[in-house]
Amino acid sequence: EWWKEDIMTVLDFVASGGQPIDSDAYTINGQPGNLYPCSNNDTFKMKVKYGKTYLLRLVNADMNEILFFGIAKHNLTVVGVDATYTKQLTRDYIVISPGQTMDCLLHADQDQNQYYYMAAKPYVNGVGVDFDTTTTTAIVQYKGTQQIPSSIELPILPPFNDTASATNFSFSIRSLNTKLHPSSVPLNITKRIVSTISVNVFPCPPGQTCAGPNGTRLAASMNNISFVNPPIDILEAYFYQINGPHIPPTFVDLHRCFDRRPPPLHPMPLSHGAAFPLQ
Numbered sequence: 177e178w179w180k181e182d183i184m185t186v187l188d189f190v191a192s193g194g195q196p197i198d199s200d201a202y203t204i205n206g207q208p209g210n211l212y213p214c215s216n217n218d219t220f221k222m223k224v225k226y227g228k229t230y231l232l233r234l235v236n237a238d239m240n241e242i243l244f245f246g247i248a249k250h251n252l253t254v255v256g257v258d259a260t261y262t263k264q265l266t267r268d269y270i271v272i273s274p275g276q277t278m279d280c281l282l283h284a285d286q287d288q289n290q291y292y293y294m295a296a297k298p299y300v301n302g303v304g305v306d307f308d309t310t311t312t313t314a315i316v317q318y319k320g321t322q323q324i325p326s327s328i329e330l331p332i333l334p335p336f337n338d339t340a341s342a343t344n345f346s347f348s349i350r351s352l353n354t355k356l357h358p359s360s361v362p363l364n365i366t367k368r369i370v371s372t373i374s375v376n377v378f379p380c381p382p383g384q385t386c387a388g389p390n391g392t393r394l395a396a397s398m399n400n401i402s403f404v405n406p407p408i409d410i411l412e413a414y415f416y417q418i419n420g421p422h423i424p425p426t427f428v429d430l431h432r433c434f435d436r437r438p439p440p441l442h443p444m445p446l447s448h449g450a451a452f453p454l455q
Contacts, residue, residue, distance in 0.1 A: 177238050177308070178203050193380070193394055194387025195306070196239055202296055202312035209295075209313030210328075220314040222294070224284040231255075232280045236272040241298040241307060242342065245270050246331035247316055248292040253281040254349065261352040269333055271299060271345045288318040291328045299334070299342045309336065366450045373398050 177199035179186050189196050201208035205220040224230060232252070236243055246252065246269035254265040256279035264281075272278055286292065297311040315328065334341035353359040376397045380386035386393045395402045408418065 177201070177241075178208060189387065192385070192387035193392070195394060198306055199239070199308045201310055202238070202243070202298075202308065204294065204296065204312050204314040207314065211311055211313055221317050222314065223317050223319050224282070225319045226284050226288045228284050230282045230284065232282055234270070234272060234278045234280060236274050236276050238274045240274060241300065242271060242273050243296045244299055244333040244342075245272060245294070245296040246333055247282065247294040248329040248331040249286050250282060250292065250316070253283075255279050255281055257349060261357050263350040263352055265348055265350075267345060267348075269331065269341075269345070271342045284318065286318075289321060289325075290318075291321065291325050292316040293328050293330045295331050295333060297333055298336060299338070301337050301339050301342075366447070371399055374400075376400065376402070378402070
């Protein structure tokens with residue numbers, strides 16, 4: 177993502193409890209592309225040779241948005257996700273989350289005399305949520321193509337809020353699970369755990385101004401419980417040989433901000449060797 181604002185201004189939302197400032201553009205390899213007025217001459221071009229197969233290592237470096245990504249008239253074959261081999265999945269678009277990586281094969285098998293847009297746009301299913309609705313592009317150019325076509329075709333990507341298309345892709349990814357790459361999944365399940373990670377709101381502290389909905393503050397929670405971050409992270413404690421556990425000094429129960437129901441228990445006792453799916 178790219179903003180016209182200073183980066184420290186963009187990060188002000190953390191202190192105010194509001195949502196992030198919408199970006200002004202998405203980028204592919206640092207360039208917004210031809211659909212923006214600022215980078216027509218610098219749009220990223222990927223040159224390919226007809227008949228060759230290329231491995232694209234894709235990473236979603238956005239702050240918040242899940243992205244649809246595709247290349248006009250070409251399919252992408254997913255062969256790995258987050259450094260893990262997967263069964264081959266061939267689609268005309270992929271869905272990639274912030275911080276996620278995907279390895280995709282691109283077969284250069286189309287008309288060599290044309291240019292083809294690769295493009296990315298956000299997937300957002302929230303109601304009343306502001307987000308950057310623009311589309312970033314780059315160009316796939318076959319080697320030997322001299323003249324730029326008068327028009328370049330865009331890939332057909334799902335609408336911004338097309339949950340069915342997003343989940344259909346994500347639920348279709350399967351582990352490779354072969355003798356060379358086994359997936360050892362416990363079959364004897366002793367406990368089932370359903371955990372909800374979400375974004376909630378809580379009242380603005382007295383004397384402060386908060387930028388969340390209706391003057392509240394946004395806060396991440398797990399099972400509707402938020403907490404003060406520990407003063408030291410696990411890797412730092414390990415490096416300096418600081419003994420734990422490191423328990424946050426204050427737990428904030430978001431239920432009690434709005435009603436009087438008793439809070440859920442914080443601990444989750446598990447017996448040694450227990451196997452459980454975390455949903």
